[in-house]
Amino acid sequence: MTDFSTAGYLTMDLLRFTTAGSVDDGKSTLIGRLLYDSKSIFEDQYEAIRASSEKRGEEYVNLALLTDGLRAEREQGITIDVAYRYFATPKRKFIIADTPGHIQYTRNMVTGASTANAAIILIDARKGVIEQTMRHTYIASLLRIPHVIVCVNKMDLVEYKEEVFEKIKNDYTSFAAKLEITDVHFLPISALKGDNVVDESKNMDWYKGATLMYLLENLQISNDQNHSDARFPVQYVIRPMSSDHHDYRGYAGRIAGGVFKKGDAVTVLPSGFTSKIKSIDILNESLEEAFAPMSVTLTLENEIDISRGDMIAKTDNLPETTQDIEIMLCWLADKQLQLNGKYALRHTSKEVRCVVKDIQYKVNINTLEKIKDDKIINLNDIACITIKTTSPIAIDKYKKNRNTGSVILIDEASNITVGAGMII
Amino acid sequence: MKNYTLTHLKELESESIYVLRELAAQFERPALLFSGGKDSIVCFHLARKAFAPAKIPFPLVHVDTGHNFEETIIFRDELAKKYNVQLIIGSVQQSIDEGKAIEEKGFNASRNVLQTVTLLDTIEKYKFDACIGGARRDEEKARAKERFFSHRDEFGQWDPKNQRPELWNLFNGKKHLGENFRVFPISNWTEMDVWQYILQENIEIPSIYYTHERECFVRDGVIYAHSNVIPLKPTEKVEKMQVRFRTIGYISCTGAVLSKANTLEEIVEEVAATRVTERGSRIDDKRSEAAMEDRKKAGYF
Numbered sequence: 001m002t003d004f005s006t007a008g009y010l011t012m013d014l015l016r017f018t019t020a021g022s023v024d025d026g027k028s029t030l031i032g033r034l035l036y037d038s039k040s041i042f043e044d045q046y047e048a049i050r051a052s053s054e055k056r057g058e059e060y061v062n063l064a065l066l067t068d069g070l071r072a073e074r075e076q077g078i079t080i081d082v083a084y085r086y087f088a089t090p091k092r093k094f095i096i097a098d099t100p101g102h103i104q105y106t107r108n109m110v111t112g113a114s115t116a117n118a119a120i121i122l123i124d125a126r127k128g129v130i131e132q133t134m135r136h137t138y139i140a141s142l143l144r145i146p147h148v149i150v151c152v153n154k155m156d157l158v159e160y161k162e163e164v165f166e167k168i169k170n171d172y173t174s175f176a177a178k179l180e181i182t183d184v185h186f187l188p189i190s191a192l193k194g195d196n197v198v199d200e201s202k203n204m205d206w207y208k209g210a211t212l213m214y215l216l217e218n219l220q221i222s223n224d225q226n227h228s229d230a231r232f233p234v235q236y237v238i239r240p241m242s243s244d245h246h247d248y249r250g251y252a253g254r255i256a257g258g259v260f261k262k263g264d265a266v267t268v269l270p271s272g273f274t275s276k277i278k279s280i281d282i283l284n285e286s287l288e289e290a291f292a293p294m295s296v297t298l299t300l301e302n303e304i305d306i307s308r309g310d311m312i313a314k315t316d317n318l319p320e321t322t323q324d325i326e327i328m329l330c331w332l333a334d335k336q337l338q339l340n341g342k343y344a345l346r347h348t349s350k351e352v353r354c355v356v357k358d359i360q361y362k363v364n365i366n367t368l369e370k371i372k373d374d375k376i377i378n379l380n381d382i383a384c385i386t387i388k389t390t391s392p393i394a395i396d397k398y399k400k401n402r403n404t405g406s407v408i409l410i411d412e413a414s415n416i417t418v419g420a421g422m423i424i
Numbered sequence: 425m426k427n428y429t430l431t432h433l434k435e436l437e438s439e440s441i442y443v444l445r446e447l448a449a450q451f452e453r454p455a456l457l458f459s460g461g462k463d464s465i466v467c468f469h470l471a472r473k474a475f476a477p478a479k480i481p482f483p484l485v486h487v488d489t490g491h492n493f494e495e496t497i498i499f500r501d502e503l504a505k506k507y508n509v510q511l512i513i514g515s516v517q518q519s520i521d522e523g524k525a526i527e528e529k530g531f532n533a534s535r536n537v538l539q540t541v542t543l544l545d546t547i548e549k550y551k552f553d554a555c556i557g558g559a560r561r562d563e564e565k566a567r568a569k570e571r572f573f574s575h576r577d578e579f580g581q582w583d584p585k586n587q588r589p590e591l592w593n594l595f596n597g598k599k600h601l602g603e604n605f606r607v608f609p610i611s612n613w614t615e616m617d618v619w620q621y622i623l624q625e626n627i628e629i630p631s632i633y634y635t636h637e638r639e640c641f642v643r644d645g646v647i648y649a650h651s652n653v654i655p656l657k658p659t660e661k662v663e664k665m666q667v668r669f670r671t672i673g674y675i676s677c678t679g680a681v682l683s684k685a686n687t688l689e690e691i692v693e694e695v696a697a698t699r700v701t702e703r704g705s706r707i708d709d710k711r712s713e714a715a716m717e718d719r720k721k722a723g724y725f
Contacts, residue, residue: 009620014432042698081587083568084561086614093432095612107589114591222429235445240478248477254442254593259428283476291428295441295474308449332589346594349449408594415598417588 008090015221017118018097018145020109020136025122026153030191031085031098034213037198040087082112091217106139106365106380110330110420113143114406117224118216120149125158125188129171131366137172138365141179142328142382142422144399146224148176149185149215156190160203178368180399187212225292226401230258231319232266232312233348233404238297250281250297251306256348256403257396258314260298261289265315268306269394274315275300292403309350311394311404319394319404324357327407327421328398329377329385335411337377337385337419344410347393348403353412358386384424398422433621437470440609442593443572444474444556447607448481450597451554454607455512457543458484460496461672462629463558465503466618467609469627471556472507483510485555487543489674490517491653496672499630514546536677544580547604554597554605562614572611578602615670619695623688632669633691635684640665646679670695 019027035041053062085096097112113119119140123133140148150172158164165188176184187196188207195201198213210218238250260266264277280287281297290296298312306312313319331337338356345354361370362383370384377383398405409419430438444467447454456471458464471480486500504511516538519525524545525538547555561568571587573595588596597605610618622629639650641660648654650662654676667680668691685691 009433009624010431012432013429014435081569081584083565084612085568086562086612088432088614088616093614093617111589111591115593222427225428227428235442236449236475238475238478242478245477250477252445252474254438254445281476283473293435293438294430295438295445297476344598346596348594349446402592406592406594408591408596410596410598415596415600417591417596420589420591 012088012091012093013221014093014095015118015216015219016095016097016116017120017149017216018099018109018112018116019120019122020099020112020139025124026191027098027122030120030122030151030153030189030197031096033191033194033197034096035085035087037194038087038089038213082108089213089217094216105135106330106382107332109136109139110143110332113139113145114402114420116143116145117221118147118149118219119145120151120212123150123152123168123172125152125154125164125168128168129175133172134175134368135365137176137179137181138363138368141176141181142330144180144402144422146221147183147185147219148181149187149212151191151212152186152188153191155188155195155201155204156193160188160195160201162204162206165207185209185215187215226257226403227291228258229317229319229396229401230260230264230314231256231292231396231401231404232260232298233350234306234308234310234312235349236308237306248299249303250299251312252295252297253312253349254295255290255292257292257401258317259289259291260314262287266300266312267315267318268304269311269313269318270321270392271305271310273302273304273306275302275304277301309348311348311350313394319396321392321394323389323392324386325354325389325393325395325407326360326384326386326424328424329383329409330420331377331379331381331383331418332420333411333416333418334379335418337381337383339375342412343418344412345387345389345407346410347395347407350393352393353390354387354409356385357388360384360386385421387421395423397424399424433617433624436610436613436617437473437621439593439612440467440470441474443595443607443609444471446573446595446597447554447556447609448475450595451605453550453552454482454554454556455485455550455552456480456482456556457558458486458500458511459558459672460486460492460500460630461558462618462622462633463560463610465627465629466613466621467556467558468503469625470609479507480509482556483512485512485514485546485550485552487514487539487546488516489539490515491651491674491676493630493632493649493669493672493675493678495630495632499628503628512546512550514542516542518542519545536673540580547580552604553599554607556607556609558610559608560613560615560618561611570608570611572608573597574606574608575599576604576606580604582606616692616695619688619692623692626688630672632672635666635668635686637664638667638680639663640667640680647681649675649678649680651675 083098087094099108099112121136152165152168169186189196196211232253234251234253236252238252240248267274278299278301280290342355345352359375361372362374396404405423407421408417411418519542520527525541559567571590639662640647641662668683669680685694
């Protein structure tokens with residue numbers, strides 16, 4: 001690993017990013033290079049994939065074997081599921097959600113994108129912006145990944161020409177203008193040769209920007225969390241009932257948005273009861289304030305009825321409490337979505353039931369066209385639907401807060417997670 | 425404006441506490457699988473933080489191979505006593521005595537596979553519906569595909585090709601009767617994170633993680649502690665070595681490293697400089713390319 005001073009970890013932060021694409025785009029090579037050049041591949045890991053590559057009769061050490069962990073994946077040479085990879089530099093720790101491009105494409109990319117701060121979108125310099133690029137970009141914008149990094153890869157195969165890069169950049173920009181993406185970066189790279197990945201390219205003097213590693217280390221992520229709308233979904237009620245803490249009643253949860261301070265006036269939803277924050281506790285400590293995404297325990301001035309699934313918010317800024325919700329849905333199951341069907345719905349720590357009232361339109365994710373007359377929602381489809389819940393839930397729009405704006409649907413017979421929804 | 429960013433350790437801690445609270449809320453009879461190794465110790469520490477000032481709302485379960493380092497067992501018992509938590513021990517020796525598991529033979533015999541039998545039996549006996557494990561995704565390639573909430577069928581099996589998608593922080597712990605879950609709160613931690621956290625929080629760990637003199641021998645490039653559970657081959661020589669353990673399983677699956685690291689700072693420095701993974705000294709993973717996947721499918725954690 002890179003030179004950690006023993007105190008360096010006290011200032012490191014955490015960036016989660018997703019990479020989408022197929023082996024042909026050089027995705028595995030890129031990840032392999034990030035891990036290898038940041039010295040995050042250990043000798044025994046490298047030796048193991050070297051031996052496997054040789055056994056498979058491959059000419060080069062196949063860095064894809066590093067990411068394809070399951071037996072079936074190795075046998076078929078495909079990636080089946082999202083795999084998580086880790087590396088660190090003295091500045092930052094990184095979590096890569098490596099999503100496959102072959103099968104169940106959308107389902108896996110949506111999963112990987114749901115927790116990401118950044119998305120790396122790979123474009124083959126020889127092919128330019130293709131359907132797959134648009135799909136990746138659409139999902140990144142749908143899931144509101146705050147930062148998008150477009151890597152024009154295989155620059156070595158187009159003689160490192162600036163015109164090629166500029167054309168792709170322009171094509172992409174005009175396409176992406178239709179989508180809501182806030183922060184886009186473009187880089188010309190060669191993952192295979194290492195140009196602009198960790199080290200600056202010696203082959204592209206015309207490029208004055210940062211390397212991919214520099215960009216990843218320096219992306220501003222402090223504003224990726226919502227720091228203005230204070231939201232606290234109650235996960236668990238702590239009642240020690242011991243002699244030391246006889247009357248202690250704490251509400252445990254992870255702050256889903258904003259900042260809470262001692263003394264803040266808060267409202268509990270959906271009941272509407274109000275109180276003030278008495279203390280913000282973690283083990284043996286009391287804090288003056290706490291912010292997303294911290295896990296803390298709140299105690300309140302008044303004894304009111306609060307249980308798991310309730311939402312504590314600052315009284316001057318409340319989420320909407322409703323039973324009728326419109327969502328952009330990504331369907332994750334083989335079995336079709338049922339119009340008028342009933343599903344279990346999970347939103348923050350709350351579980352309710354819901355019924356699908358209307359399927360408004362389906363999205364063609366290659367052309368972004370809205371298809372109004374197609375009500376058949378299959379695996380990997382994305383659609384706009386309306387649902388009604390059995391009891392009110394306190395929600396925000398997904399674009400305002402990814403934590404309080406997201407839901408999953410669960411099939412009540414099989415218990416499988418079948419849908420992912422973003423509240424609009 | 426004030427900078428509201430957490431350090432990576434604080435963010436990981438917060439995520440893990442969130443997972444533990446979801447577990448406590450979604451399951452009726454959870455348990456924490458506790459080996460006495462650093463990962464399960466960190467899970468225990470996180471559980472204390474998650475439920476303070478109340479006691480942790482689940483027992484510790486140790487699947488005891490009978491081939492333990494004495495220091496780990498002493499540590500385990502003291503910890504349970506100090507924090508007043510229930511400790512349940514599932515004994516591999518008992519599974520063998522009852523004929524449910526058959527001891528492997530030969531020089532490289534191990535009780536690793538047998539642990540699964542005892543674990544599944546213990547789960548059934550106490551009707552646990554979720555077991556917390558300290559497994560991390562960076563440890564091993566099959567584990568890189570694990571969920572935080574990992575569904576197991578009524579036979580305790582993992583079906584890696586058919587896992588529930590896990591989006592945002594919305595965990596689905598719904599299950600049919602007889603099925604159960606494995607829950608992995610420190611999925612996103614690396615070995616380095618674990619050590620840095622132990623240093624930051626000043627968490628107590630068994631003495632064998634620090635340097636000490638021990639009678640060892642070398643087999644296939646791995647340094648083993650000399651004990652009565654691993655028979656020596658005629659050519660193998662026992663010598664005194666200055667070692668410590670990077671990972672603690674039970675005696676016959678855990679290799680030592682030559683080390684002089686005597687403090688947590690020195691351990692962190694050593695881990696930062698090392699060029700092989702910690703599982704490189706775990707003999708259990710070396711049996712085949714998919715050894716871990718196969719064990720997990722059978723019900724191993």
